[in-house]
Amino acid sequence: MEYRKLGNSGTEVSVLCLGCMSFGEPGRGTHTWTLDEEESRSIIRYAVEKGINFFDTANVYSAGSSEEIVGRGLKDFARRDEVVIATKVHGNMRVGPNGGGLSRKSIFHEIDQSLRRLETDYIDLYQVHRWDQSTPLEETLDALDHLVQVGKVLHLGASSMLAWQFSKSLHTAEARRNSRYITMQNHFNLLSREDEREMIPLCLDQNIGLLPWSPLARGRLARTVDSVSARSTSDNFASDLYDSRSGVNKVLETIEKLSCLRGVPRAQIALAWVRHQPGVIAPIVGASKISHLDDALAAVDLLLSDAELKELDEVSKLPDIRTF
Numbered sequence: 001m002e003y004r005k006l007g008n009s010g011t012e013v014s015v016l017c018l019g020c021m022s023f024g025e026p027g028r029g030t031h032t033w034t035l036d037e038e039e040s041r042s043i044i045r046y047a048v049e050k051g052i053n054f055f056d057t058a059n060v061y062s063a064g065s066s067e068e069i070v071g072r073g074l075k076d077f078a079r080r081d082e083v084v085i086a087t088k089v090h091g092n093m094r095v096g097p098n099g100g101g102l103s104r105k106s107i108f109h110e111i112d113q114s115l116r117r118l119e120t121d122y123i124d125l126y127q128v129h130r131w132d133q134s135t136p137l138e139e140t141l142d143a144l145d146h147l148v149q150v151g152k153v154l155h156l157g158a159s160s161m162l163a164w165q166f167s168k169s170l171h172t173a174e175a176r177r178n179s180r181y182i183t184m185q186n187h188f189n190l191l192s193r194e195d196e197r198e199m200i201p202l203c204l205d206q207n208i209g210l211l212p213w214s215p216l217a218r219g220r221l222a223r224t225v226d227s228v229s230a231r232s233t234s235d236n237f238a239s240d241l242y243d244s245r246s247g248v249n250k251v252l253e254t255i256e257k258l259s260c261l262r263g264v265p266r267a268q269i270a271l272a273w274v275r276h277q278p279g280v281i282a283p284i285v286g287a288s289k290i291s292h293l294d295d296a297l298a299a300v301d302l303l304l305s306d307a308e309l310k311e312l313d314e315v316s317k318l319p320d321i322r323t324f
Contacts, residue, residue, distance in 0.1 A: 001051025002300060004281050006084065007182030007209030009155055011124065013084050015275070016296055017054040017211060018047045019284040023069045024062020034062055035288055037069050043287050044073035050297055054084045056185075056211070056284050058129055059114050060091035071118035080120060087114050088159060090129035102132035104143040111152055127157035127185060131165045137172055145178035157183035159213070163198035170206055181208065185284065188212035188277070190221055190251050190270055190316045192241065197318065204279050212274055215283035217241070220248075221255060221270035222295075247315065254315045258308055264298065271299035273312050 003012040023040035024031065035043070044055075055074065057066045067087060074083055089110045092100035100106060114123065126147065132140065147153040158166060158181045166184060173180045184203050186195045189212065203210055216222050218241070259266045274283045285296040304312075 001053075003053075005209075006125065006155065006281065007157075008207045009182050011084060011155065013054040013282055014052045015282050015300055016052055017056050017086070017282040017284045018044070018052050018293075019213065019286040020044075020055055020057040020066050020070050021061045022286050022288050023057075024065040025069075028065040029060070029062035031062060033288070034066075037072075039288075040069045041073045041076075043290065043293060044070065045077045046290055046293060047287075048074075048077045048083075050293070053078075053082055054086070054282055056086040056125075057118075058088035058091070058127075059093060059110055059117075060088075060129070064093070064113070064117050067114055067117035071120065075119050084124040085118060085120060086125035086127060086157070087118065087123055088127045088129035089114070090132060101135055102128055102140040102143075103135045104139050107140070107143040107147070111147055115152065122151060123153050125155045125157050125183065126153040127159050127183070129159050131161040137169060138176065141169065141173050141176060141178045145173075145176075148179040155183070156181050157185060157211070159185035160187060163202050166199065167202055170208075183209045183211050183281070185211040185213050187214060187241075188274065188280075189215050189217045190255070190273060190312060191217045191248060193316060193318050197321070200277075200279060208279075209281040210277075210279040211282055211284055212280060213284045215274040215285065216267055216270050221252070222265070222267035224252065224256060224266075250315045251312075254311060258311070262302075264302065265295050267292070267295040268299040268302050269304070269312075271296060272302040272304050273309065275299065276304060276309060 002015045004015055005011065006013045022034055024034035025036055026034060055070055057070050059067060089107055090100060090102055093110065098105050144156050148156065156179055158169065170180060184199065186199055188195050200210065255266050255269050258269050271283060274280060287293040
């Protein structure tokens, strides 16, 4: 396994991060396609054995069940000083006032709940899951900085926001001498390249590491044009993200062609393309089967040629925007 620095830090992470949204006791939360603890543990253990030391979850995944499963699994299968645990805060964890968001009150409550569920004394990478327009940015950044100062959190990261919001966060933190975000967990794959306009150039300029979520477009890039999966039939969010986009079939057909020529699964082609992109530290890969993880591991060693990269770029590129 290859390891890289986590953003502008000295922490080393595997070049694949295991996304843990698919782990969660059925019936907890809104996802109907999650794996129970026994199935989840087998994947966590396999990941550790293969050298993956980077695990990403969130407090809202299966209403906290994902954090519980990940915490118990890593405690049993890995040494705490060797693994890097990432989780997130923002989403509503309960009905009523202060049940979510990025207020000081919510952050202080949720960090303790995540630490309890993960069975650890600290979080390696604590990420704001979304932008909170209802809370003053200074309040959020001060609260997060406090968690770093008292040792509950080692590093801070962000996820899925507009470039101007992230830029404002970075520069406000610097002006207040707060701990700064070192990573951006962004939505980036062959069917979603909008971040190439502003977010990715910003991150490259500010030395922020990229941790793309859904590098396989929630499994869409790993399947043929007409195939479905248990998740795809119930994942309305994925339908909103991808099914209405123009050119989807052309991208899928190109991946299929290259996978046949290379003699490798489609998932490896799509994931290898993401890993070739500037600024990417570790794509966050989900797995509901060991074979999914094997494909991701094989993609680490798959080097696409310049011609292959150009062909994938051409069928998936963003439409031009006139500039003045």
